[in-house]
Amino acid sequence: MGIFSATYASLLTNALSSITVTELLTLGFGILLVFSSYLNRASVNAPFVGYRSWFEPTFLLRLRFLTNAKGILTSGYENKYKSGKFYVRRIDGDTLILSNNYLEELRLFPNTVLSNAHAQYQNILGKYTYASVVLHSTLHTQVLLQQLTPRVSFYTLRSKAAFDHALYDLMPRSKEWVEVDIQSVTRSIVARMTGAVFLGSAASRNEEWLNISIQYPMDTFQTAFQLRMFPKFMHPLLARLLPSRYRLQDHRRRAGRIIQALMTEHKRKVKAGIQTEETLLGWMVDNAVGTEGDLEEMKSRQLVLTLASIHTTALALSHAFYDLCAHPEYVEPLREEIERVSKEFQGDDFVHHGLHRLEKMDSFLVESQRFHPPVLMSPQRVAMKPISLHDGTYIPRGTRIAFPSAAILMDKAVKADPFVFDGFRSYRKRQLPGEKCHHVWVQTGKENLAFGHGKQACPGRHFAAAEIKVVLSRIISEYDVKYWAGQVRPKTFYLDENVFPDPQAKLHFRRRGQELSSRKES
Ligand code: HEM
Known part of the structure; x- marks a missing residue:
């Protein structure tokens, strides 16, 4: 679960707001101790960026990376090493930042x-957050690549039903303006939509599972974030003291009961030749080899999937709403497109064929993510073997590698007027001859790394894009949305390479009394 670089940002939102004073003090103590920690040190011949002077101690630079990763990465990229390599110093070790010229190789x-799995395992300190399963096998990515993505419309229909069912429980019914905590609402929506696909339609209404799937990633992040402030040798002891880790254990116990019941029921029906609802869990049970099929592994894998999928998707949705409020001129063209496409493709066809036709919406999402990517460095990798690159660069085993994805997206050599929010940038490019199938949100490339890139790029992105378009289509059609008077786009926060919006930010919604044509028919 390379999972987690992307997931981190959204987890921070709540993780931070729930850190207690004691935990903060603990954290401060840890920061002091970090001097003595054994760190993953630089081993490639490349400069370190970010020092304010020759005299700045390294621990200060590491501390500054916590809150100013953006400045440090941008200065490395823009000022000198755009086509080369440099190191950044995170509190828990050094990361080699490579130019995207190395990506093809x-x-x-x-x-x-x-x-990717090892990089994310290190990020979330998987040994203490029960994520070791991702190093044992790739069943959780196989299920996405072999089952979810090829049948994305089939599964999106089910997640759409979960969303349609939950909408008015989560969003206001009123035609007056109502304040909405959009980050919390999008998390609940996505948890329901994802639960329906991972565990089955009933799971999308199982409050206990929904709660676990939202809280588990937050407690994972909180545990890892606190431990990372301390030297490695203290982790075994500290891990026993953290309240967030006790909560993780409780989530796991409760998740185990739910998943065991579902696995038993699935196996019983398969044995008896009774038709079962197709779920990702069912696929994993049927395709598990050896210990992959054990409850303990299955439970961990399922929780790892919630970690990779829910907050990332909810965060992208929240950003889309913030951007719509900041740039309200996009609302009408998007509504017009949604209305046109939903008239052309009614009922289930809206999911099967219509979602691909929402080209303006797709373009808007590309731009929203360009301005607000979930992480500043993506993809991230750990070298499992020594590697020699074409220019003679030798990367020893154990080196952490990442790409400066956010800086690339704001490079004027890559995008014209990069600091202008142009929601239909990609749409216009797609209208050029031969370009219809390019510039699409889920297409990763040298210059678009927000979903990673290459063999280990996010295997859930096609589903994420479909879910987001389903939600946006309906909410944009049925609701007006705005900031309150005098409010501006919520501030963006950075913690290490993770990017997240102000957790307190609220939006205002009111129902318009409009319904999608595709809904009336379905
Ligand atoms: C907007 C939403 C999402 C974003 C921005 C996102 C982003 C990412 C990124 C940047 C990576 C690392 C890729 C790499 O290193 O090359 C990743 C990996 C991963 N993502 Fe997503 N993701 C999203 C939604 C999802 C969803 C919905 C799922 C599951 C249905 C998912 C499952 C995974 C998994 C399992 C991995 C690890 C792959 C591996 O280790 O090989 N993601 N994601």
Whole structure:
């Protein structure tokens, strides 16, 4: 679960707001101790960026990376090393930042040579957050690549039903303006939509599972974030003291009961030749080899999937709403497109064929993510073997590697007027001859790394895009949305390479009394 670089940002939103004073003090103590920590140190011949002077101690630079990763990465990229390599110093070790010129060469390496899973395992300190399962096998990515993505419309229909069912429980029914905590609402919507696909339609209404699937990633992040402030040798002891880790254990116990019941029921029906609702869990049970099929592994894998999928998707949705409020001139063209496409493709056809036709919406999402990517460095990898690159660069085993994805997206050599929000940038490019199938949100490339790139790029992105378009289509059609008078786009916060919006930010919604044509028919 390379999962987690992307997930981090959204987890921070709530993780931060729930850190207690004691935890903060603990954190401060840890920061002091970090001097003595054993760190993953630089081993490639490349400069370190970010020092304010020759005299700045390294621990200060590491501390500054916590809150100013954006400045440090941008200065490395813009000022000198755009087409080369440099190091950044995070509190828990050094990361080699490579130009995207190296991507073509590196993207084809399998995870046995350059591993996303190991990078994310290090990010979330998987040993203490029960994520070791991702190092044992790739069943959780196989299920997405072999089952979810090829049948994305089939599964999106089910998640759409979960969303349609939940909408008015989560969003206001009123035609007056109502304040909405959009980050919390999008998390609940996505948890329901994802639960329906991972565990089955009933799971999308199972409050206990929904709660676990939202809280588990937050407690994982909180545990990892706190431990990372401390030297490695203290982790075994501290991990026993963290309240967030006790909560993780409780989530796991409760998740185990739910998943065991579902696995038993699935196996019983398969044995008896009774038709079962197709779910990703069912696919994994049927395709598990050896210990992959054990409850303990299955439960961990399922929780890892919630970690990868819910907050990332909810965060992208929230950003889309913030951007709509900041640029309200896009609302009408998007509504017009939604209305046209939903008239042309009614009922289930809206999902099967209509979602692809929402080209303006797709373009708007590309731009929204360009301005607000979930992480500043993506993809991230750990070298599992020594690698020699075409220009003679030698990367020893164990080196952490990342690409300066956010800086690339704001490079004027890559995008014209990069600081102008142009929601239909990609749409216009797609109208050029031969370009219809390019510039699409889920298409990763050298210059679009927000979903990673190459063999280990996000395997859930096609589903994420479909879910987001389903939600946006309906909410944009049925609701007006705005900031309150005097309010501006919520501030963006950075913690290490993770990007997240102000957790307190609220929006105002009111129902318009309009319904999508596709809904009236369905
Ligand atoms: C807008 C939403 C999402 C964003 C921005 C996002 C972003 C990412 C990124 C940047 C990576 C790392 C890729 C790389 O290193 O090359 C990743 C990996 C991953 N994502 Fe997503 N993701 C999203 C939604 C989802 C969803 C909905 C799922 C599941 C249905 C999912 C499952 C995964 C998994 C399992 C991995 C790990 C792949 C591996 O280790 O090989 N993601 N995601």
